[in-house]
Amino acid sequence: MPNAPDMLFRTLADPTRRALFERLCRDGEQTVGALTARAGVSQPAVSKHLGVLKQAGLVRDRHEGRQTHYSAQLGALAPLIDWTSQMAGFWQSRFDRLEDLLKRMDQ
Amino acid sequence: MTKSATDARSVVVEREIPHPPEKIWRALTQPHLIEEWLMRNDFQPVVGHRFNLRGDWGGVLDCEVLAVEPNKTLSYTWNHTHADAAYNMESVVTFTLSPTRTGTRLRMEQVGFRPDQRQAYGGAKVGWQQTFAKLEQVLARTD
Numbered sequence: 452m453p454n455a456p457d458m459l460f461r462t463l464a465d466p467t468r469r470a471l472f473e474r475l476c477r478d479g480e481q482t483v484g485a486l487t488a489r490a491g492v493s494q495p496a497v498s499k500h501l502g503v504l505k506q507a508g509l510v511r512d513r514h515e516g517r518q519t520h521y522s523a524q525l526g527a528l529a530p531l532i533d534w535t536s537q538m539a540g541f542w543q544s545r546f547d548r549l550e551d552l553l554k555r556m557d558q
Numbered sequence: 559m560t561k562s563a564t565d566a567r568s569v570v571v572e573r574e575i576p577h578p579p580e581k582i583w584r585a586l587t588q589p590h591l592i593e594e595w596l597m598r599n600d601f602q603p604v605v606g607h608r609f610n611l612r613g614d615w616g617g618v619l620d621c622e623v624l625a626v627e628p629n630k631t632l633s634y635t636w637n638h639t640h641a642d643a644a645y646n647m648e649s650v651v652t653f654t655l656s657p658t659r660t661g662t663r664l665r666m667e668q669v670g671f672r673p674d675q676r677q678a679y680g681g682a683k684v685g686w687q688q689t690f691a692k693l694e695q696v697l698a699r700t701d
Contacts, residue, residue: 538670553575
């Protein structure tokens, strides 16, 4: 399994995809048709983006008749905000400060 | 995310630093230098010394020195008591310095445990301390 934060960042790096995800977060479950109407790209493009979001666990689809409804899965963002990610970020920034300090100690 | 909720969580940050271990050791162990890169503190490089790290955000960490091996290893507890017990953090931070051709490889490992795993953390050190304290109580009672 690829590194979860990497996959999430890569998935959300695309602005169209991020906009689709944000709309689902904001407005709740929607059909592909409704999403396409406001996406500014074709329905096949929207479907493709939704497929990538689904692979990353960021959205879930539900089939009802001929319609597919998509909803955001906020739990998928957990790897970005969990303890280990937070602490790793904390220590990286502190190590930056440590290196700055070590440079000053030379003088 | 196959880790179970009760597993120990660990963070490793490693970096090649173009300075000798002796110099980095000073930055890791002298309070006025620690303050410059980490937090305000009353640290002393003495095993068993209890101290606080005080963050700019007002947070206070309760720490106890677990291991001191000059220029090589420094380890202390890194505990934070939160108003909501569910957010309590109990962890151990260990710095390891290895000399390289151009300086030092500095490795920081932080291992965290959930409060209900109190017995497991600190390489069992605290568990043993508690065990010994209880043993002493028991022995005192059997006098």
